[in-house]
Amino acid sequence: MKTTARRxxxxxxxxxxxxxxxxxxQRQRRDIACEKIPALAALEQQLAESSAAVVSAMSxxxxxxxxLALLAKQNAAAQAERARLLQAAGLPADYLxxxxxxxxxxxxxxxxxxxxxxxxxxxQSLAYQELSMDTPLERSAFxxxxxxxxxxxxxxxxxxxxxxxxxxxxxxxxxxAAHFTPRAKSLFFTGPTGLGKTHLSLAIAKxxxxxxxxxxxxxAPNLLSRMERDRxxxxxxxxxxxxxxxxxxxxxxxxxxxxxxxxxxxxxCVYNIVNTRLMGEKPVIVSTNLNPAQLNExxxxxxxxxxxxxxxxxxxxxxxxxxxxxxxx
Ligand SMILES: [Zn+2]
Numbered sequence: 001m002k003t004t005a006r007r008x009x010x011x012x013x014x015x016x017x018x019x020x021x022x023x024x025x026q027r028q029r030r031d032i033a034c035e036k037i038p039a040l041a042a043l044e045q046q047l048a049e050s051s052a053a054v055v056s057a058m059s060x061x062x063x064x065x066x067x068l069a070l071l072a073k074q075n076a077a078a079q080a081e082r083a084r085l086l087q088a089a090g091l092p093a094d095y096l097x098x099x100x101x102x103x104x105x106x107x108x109x110x111x112x113x114x115x116x117x118x119x120x121x122x123x124q125s126l127a128y129q130e131l132s133m134d135t136p137l138e139r140s141a142f143x144x145x146x147x148x149x150x151x152x153x154x155x156x157x158x159x160x161x162x163x164x165x166x167x168x169x170x171x172x173x174x175x176x177a178a179h180f181t182p183r184a185k186s187l188f189f190t191g192p193t194g195l196g197k198t199h200l201s202l203a204i205a206k207x208x209x210x211x212x213x214x215x216x217x218x219x220a221p222n223l224l225s226r227m228e229r230d231r232x233x234x235x236x237x238x239x240x241x242x243x244x245x246x247x248x249x250x251x252x253x254x255x256x257x258x259x260x261x262x263x264x265x266x267x268x269c270v271y272n273i274v275n276t277r278l279m280g281e282k283p284v285i286v287s288t289n290l291n292p293a294q295l296n297e298x299x300x301x302x303x304x305x306x307x308x309x310x311x312x313x314x315x316x317x318x319x320x321x322x323x324x325x326x327x328x329x
């Protein structure tokens with residue numbers, strides 16, 4: 001099935017689930033309210049009957065305007081009484097209203113016969129999910145980050161105690177995630193392998209996603225090879241789609257930059273991503289085992305100077321101790 005048709009169907013299903021969830025939650029709130037307020041059930045019944053009466057009074061060829069006006073009056077009185085009862089019981093007056101995720105289209109996906117903006121957002125987030133699906137997020141929450149893996153002893157070379165340094169890095173990342181906006185600063189995570197760069201960059205991605213921001217995350221080798229595949233795709237539909245998504249999303253996490261098989265194409269992609277997102281003030285989190293000198297060697301001065309000059313650099317410490325703790329080399 002073509003990508004677009006498949007995503008359209010998935011978006012329709014997502015809307016269907018939103019509508020079902022809104023109705024389920026409304027029923028749950030109604031149960032809670034009826035338990036607190038014995039008079040409410042009868043009032044709800046009355047409201048349901050009057051809307052049924054409105055429907056049957058609307059049959060063609062019948063002048064029912066007087067009857068409908070009377071019903072409307074009764075209905076308004078019953079609704080006011082319901083709001084009063086709810087508030088007297090300490091609940092909000094609109095407690096029993098359906099709560100749609102999209103107030104514009106009531107989760108139908110249409111406003112006056114046109115596609116609602118929320119439908120476009122859904123399609124976009126489905127495309128982003130597909131780009132990010134090679135990298136699971138479950139194990140990368142902030143709560144699962146282990147500061148006790150890092151030594152409290154200062155390193156001989158730097159005189160810095162990894163635990164102390166990493167406490168600062170961890171705190172910075174958690175604050176960054178909690179206050180993330182699409183205009184947040186870009187971050188540059190640098191340090192040897194196995195020190196938690198991936199964990200913390202994905203924890204930020206996870207937190208930003210949970211707050212509803214469109215995020216793409218993944219390893220540089222993966223995302224760059226997808227870009228290459230679809231740039232040269234013969235199917236017009238997806239040509240350039242990955243590149244566009246990587247340039248437009250609110251947050252891009254490019255993990256393990258430098259691990260990709262380097263070609264003129266990947267190098268120009270990295271420059272394009274770094275430069276375009278910088279011009280658009282859109283944040284990127286780059287993590288890499290390369291130090292700035294190695295970065296310069298691999299991508300040249302124009303990429304390196306943009307990263308070093310504009311990103312917040314976070315150095316990851318720990319090396320030996322972490323390798324022992326995890327049993328990895
Ligand atoms: Zn909508």
